[in-house]
Amino acid sequence: MNRSGVGLADRMPDRFGSLRTRLALLYSIVLFVLAAVMVGAIYLGLSRALSDEPMSRLARFEQLATDAAQASEVEPASLVPDERPPRPWLVIFEEEVNRRALERLRAYSFTALAGLFLGSLLVGWYVAGLVLRPIGRISAVAREITATDLSRRIDLGGPSDELRDLADTFDEMLGRLDESFEGQRRFVAEASHELRNPLAVLRTNLDVVMADPQAGPEDFRAAGVVALRAAERMSVLVDDLLLYAHHERPDAAREPLDLAVVVAETVEDFGAAAGRAGVGLELAERTGLAVLADAAAVRRAVANLLSNAIRVSDDGGSIRVSTGGDDDLVWVSVVDDGPGITAEHLDHVFQRFWRGDRSSAREAGRSGLGLAIVRQIAEGHGGRATVRSTPGEGATFTVWLPRYVNRVVARRERA
Amino acid sequence: MRILVVDDEADLLDALSRGLRREGYAVDTADDGEEALAKASWTPYDLICLDLTMHGIDGLEVCARLRAEPPGGVAPRILMLTARDTLEDRIRGLDVGADDYLVKPFAFDELTARIRTLLRRDSGRSGAVLEVGDVVVDTARHHASRAGRDLGLTAKEFAVLRYFMSRPGEVLSQEQLLDHVWDEHADPFTNTVRVTVGTLRRKLTVGDEEPALETVVGSGYRLFDPDAGHDPNGDSDR
Numbered sequence: 001m002n003r004s005g006v007g008l009a010d011r012m013p014d015r016f017g018s019l020r021t022r023l024a025l026l027y028s029i030v031l032f033v034l035a036a037v038m039v040g041a042i043y044l045g046l047s048r049a050l051s052d053e054p055m056s057r058l059a060r061f062e063q064l065a066t067d068a069a070q071a072s073e074v075e076p077a078s079l080v081p082d083e084r085p086p087r088p089w090l091v092i093f094e095e096e097v098n099r100r101a102l103e104r105l106r107a108y109s110f111t112a113l114a115g116l117f118l119g120s121l122l123v124g125w126y127v128a129g130l131v132l133r134p135i136g137r138i139s140a141v142a143r144e145i146t147a148t149d150l151s152r153r154i155d156l157g158g159p160s161d162e163l164r165d166l167a168d169t170f171d172e173m174l175g176r177l178d179e180s181f182e183g184q185r186r187f188v189a190e191a192s193h194e195l196r197n198p199l200a201v202l203r204t205n206l207d208v209v210m211a212d213p214q215a216g217p218e219d220f221r222a223a224g225v226v227a228l229r230a231a232e233r234m235s236v237l238v239d240d241l242l243l244y245a246h247h248e249r250p251d252a253a254r255e256p257l258d259l260a261v262v263v264a265e266t267v268e269d270f271g272a273a274a275g276r277a278g279v280g281l282e283l284a285e286r287t288g289l290a291v292l293a294d295a296a297a298v299r300r301a302v303a304n305l306l307s308n309a310i311r312v313s314d315d316g317g318s319i320r321v322s323t324g325g326d327d328d329l330v331w332v333s334v335v336d337d338g339p340g341i342t343a344e345h346l347d348h349v350f351q352r353f354w355r356g357d358r359s360s361a362r363e364a365g366r367s368g369l370g371l372a373i374v375r376q377i378a379e380g381h382g383g384r385a386t387v388r389s390t391p392g393e394g395a396t397f398t399v400w401l402p403r404y405v406n407r408v409v410a411r412r413e414r415a
Numbered sequence: 416m417r418i419l420v421v422d423d424e425a426d427l428l429d430a431l432s433r434g435l436r437r438e439g440y441a442v443d444t445a446d447d448g449e450e451a452l453a454k455a456s457w458t459p460y461d462l463i464c465l466d467l468t469m470h471g472i473d474g475l476e477v478c479a480r481l482r483a484e485p486p487g488g489v490a491p492r493i494l495m496l497t498a499r500d501t502l503e504d505r506i507r508g509l510d511v512g513a514d515d516y517l518v519k520p521f522a523f524d525e526l527t528a529r530i531r532t533l534l535r536r537d538s539g540r541s542g543a544v545l546e547v548g549d550v551v552v553d554t555a556r557h558h559a560s561r562a563g564r565d566l567g568l569t570a571k572e573f574a575v576l577r578y579f580m581s582r583p584g585e586v587l588s589q590e591q592l593l594d595h596v597w598d599e600h601a602d603p604f605t606n607t608v609r610v611t612v613g614t615l616r617r618k619l620t621v622g623d624e625e626p627a628l629e630t631v632v633g634s635g636y637r638l639f640d641p642d643a644g645h646d647p648n649g650d651s652d653r
Contacts, residue, residue, distance in 0.1 A: 193468075200519035201426045208434035209525035226426045281568035296426065 012245050019135075020128045027124035032117045039109040046105065048099045067270030091186065121329055134163040138170060150178035191241050194368070198230040198237070205230075240367035247297060247376045254381075256404050259289040262322045263332050265304040265401050270310070277310050280318035289299040289323055289330040293381050293405040298352065301377040301385075304370040306336040310393070311366075325403055329383070335400035349387055350375040374399065416534055416578060417441040417458065417595045421451040421477065422466040422496065427526070431464065432521050435530075439557065439574040441598040447565055448472025456479060459594055460491040462533055464526075465498035467508060475511050492533040496521075516595035531555060534581070545580040548641040550619065552580050561619055561627065572615045581626065582639035586631045612636055 086317035111381055141154045153174060157166035171210060209215050209223040265284045274281040291298070302321075309319045312334050320335045348354045352372035371385075378385040378399045418440045424427045425446065430444040433471065442459065442475075445446045445451040449470050455477075463481070467474035478493050485491075495513040505631065508516050514536075515529050531543055531554050543555040549562040559566045559576055568576060576595045579587065593601060601607060612628065619627040629637050 189499075193498045197424060197427075200498065200521070201424055201430070203520040204427055204434070204523055205430040206439075208430045211434070211523065212437060223430075226430070229426065376573045 006365050007400060015390075020125065020132050023128035023132075023316060024121055024124035027128070028117055031120040031124075032113065035116050036113055039113060043102070043105060043109060043225050047098075047102050050102070058186070082103035107198050132161075134158070134167065138163075138167055142170070145174065150174055150181055189236075194237055194353055195234060198233045200229040237367045237369075240369040242372065244369050244373055244376065247300075247373060247380060254292050254294055256290055256292050256406065257293050257295055258287060259293075259297075259325075259330050259332060259401065260285045260287040263302055263323050266299050266306065270303070270306045274310055274319065275309070277313065278315035278317075279310050279313045281306075282318065282320050284320065284322040286322075288325050289325045290404040290406070291330055291381070291401045293401060297377045297380070298401075301359050301374045301399055302332060302334075304374045305332075306401070308370055308397070309334050309336040309338070312336055314338065330403050331398050331400045333396055335394060335396045337394040339395055341387065341389040342391050346387060346389060350385060371397075391403055416461045416463060416574065416581075417443070417598065418462045418530070419443045419445060419451065419458070419460045419491075420464045421445045421448070421456055421469070421474070422464075423469045424466075428607040431526075435527070436598075437570070438527055438530075439570045439577065440530075441574065441601075442594050444589045446637070448474070448477045451477050452480060454599070456489065458599070459487050459489060461529060461595060462492040462494060464494050464496055464514070464530075467495055467499060467504070478508070478513055486490050492536070494526075494533060496526075528555070533646055540567045545577070547580055548627070549639060550576075550580070550638075552562040552577055555633060561624070564621075568615065568618060568653065571611050572618065575611055575615055575618045576619075579638040583638050586634045588635035591635065 018180055056330070073228045075092075137156065138154050141152060145152050148224050153171045154167045154170065156164050158164060205223045205226045211218050212219065264283060267281060269365075272282060307320070308320070313319060317337050319337075321332065322335075323332045325331060350371050353368040355366065374397070377383040378401065381401050383399065383401035386400070387395060416439075416582055418435055420428060420431045420435065420442060421444070422431070423446050427446050428446060432444050435442045443454055449472055451463070451465070452458075453631060463477075465474045465477055474497070474573065478495070480489055481493065490512075492513075493513045495508045495516045496519060497508065497516070498519045500518040507637075514533055517529060535543075535554075543553060545552040545554065550559070551561070552559045554577060557573060559568050559573055564598070566576075575592065576609060578592065578596050592608050593603060597607070616626070617626040624636050625639070627639055629639055631637050
């Protein structure tokens with residue numbers, strides 16, 4: 001019993017679960033009920049009126065007889081109003097006429113109602129189909145779209161109504177999805193390309209030395225050194241790839257912090273590295289630069305700028321780090337006196353995997369993601385990263401972040 | 416057979432040139448597009464292994480320029496090496512005139528197999544084994560024999576014989592041999608070509624065998640091709 005119930009429920013939705021069927025049914029049932037109520041009211045009203053006012057008792061009936069007699073030029077005999085009860089045959093006749101009229105009315109009403117129901121069902125089915133057709137198109141396109149091909153659009157034409165609005169919204173969402181998928185795909189392609197180069201170095205070196213029957217210990221040692229270098233490069237790359245992927249979705253907890261303090265700490269951390277490279281590192285800080293940020297991310301951005309500056313600086317060079325801000329923005333800038341960046345390259349420095357000098361960058365084990373991560377962190381916090389440079393004199397990298405205004409504190413101070 | 420390897424990865428360049436030299440090729444290297452174009456303009460390479468993505472002039476452009484204006488009129492075979500493996504990249508590479516395409520990282524054996532295939536196209540033969548008369552050279556297994564007798568060649572002698580085998584009956588000058596069998600480090604003023612050809616000739620012909628390698632006075636050397644029959648040049652000294 002239970003099973004048959006389930007079977008029925010399974011089969012039902014196909015026909016009765018369709019919105020079109022339900023709309024058509026609802027439409028015709030509502031119309032039918034309205035019409036039935038109306039017809040019933042007319043019928044009831046009429047039948048009551050007929051039985052409440054039997055014509056045979058009315059003076060008006062007598063008058064009617066008079067008029068009829070006058071019209072036929074016949075002397076109206078004994079048609080004076082009388083107060084006697086109506087004659088039984090007249091009553092019976094009248095009742096019979098009424099009954100037949102009501103019966104006819106009933107029959108017509110039922111036929112009309114049945115016709116109306118059928119007609120409304122048809123019209124309802126047609127109209128519902130008309131209204132729902134765009135939805136069918138929307139779902140057909142949505143079904144055809146797979147995660148790998150997001151290029152299709154619904155592109156619903158016609159008047160700008162609710163459904164068009166729905167389709168356009170859907171299209172916009174697809175556009176955003178497509179964009180983000182495309183970005184993801186590009187990133188994966190670039191990342192795998194970047195990983196393939198050190199892999200090729202590794203593999204070819206090992207292939208060549210293993211296939212050489214005369215290879216001695218020195219050859220194997222040399223291949224080992226190359227393999228280590230390639231492995232080092234790959235691990236730097238993988239670390240930075242993970243960082244980059246992590247910062248692409250800024251979901252880390254944000255807290256109010258003083259940018260100057262974070263910068264000062266990071267600069268201190270880099271003191272030793274700068275000393276080893278023979279580069280002077282000075283900090284001109286202005287405290288009280290409140291930002292709402294992920295401290296680790298900000299530290300990472302500053303650290304990337306610093307290691308970049310140390311890398312491009314010659315022995316004896318100097319790096320100046322300064323912080324500052326106005327009412328809306330706070331900033332940290334790192335100024336180096338390295339070779340600088342030519343104008344044609346300025347637009348590319350924040351692009352991922354862009355390296356000023358490819359081969360030397362690779363030997364230094366750089367991923368080409370450092371500055372891209374800086375930009376990503378800045379933009380993830382609602383700020384931006386900029387660069388200015390005079391070739392031959394150095395470059396200035398600046399990260400701008402929106403100043404954090406604590407509304408509670410601000411209100412209290414105003415009060 | 417002389418090959419130019421172009422890549423901006425120094426470590427890869429080293430390994431490739433070492434491996435290919437061991438295969439008996441004369442190998443030059445270039446670490447960017449500019450150097451590659453310069454070297455290709457004065458040396459008639461038989462093949463160029465070209466990295467696609469390089470700083471400055473990239474592999475596509477090098478390939479396109481070599482195809483547009485082949486130095487000396489003959490464009491070398493170009494084998495594109497690249498880390499990019501999307502369909503568009505492959506098509507683009509082949510469209511600008513690359514003869515083959517190999518995606519990094521690759522097995523070194525596959526690279527050498529493809530190089531052999533590309534170089535064979537020049538000689539119009541289809542197998543890895545070259546045969547001229549009773550001289551047989553297996554380019555894949557590095558084995559050379561005459562009438563079943565192992566010749567026991569050094570790598571350089573093998574390379575010289577392979578070059579002769581790809582052009583049987585053709586007179587090859589010392590300069591040609593120097594260009595195609597020796598790399599850029601060879602001193603053009605030594606008699607290394609004469610010495611190597613001399614030892615190769617001695618190994619090729621023992622006892623009363625017919626001489627396989629003959630000297631064409633004033634022009635160079637020629638591998639005797641019994642299939643060619645009549646010598647069209649008629650400048651043989653025999």
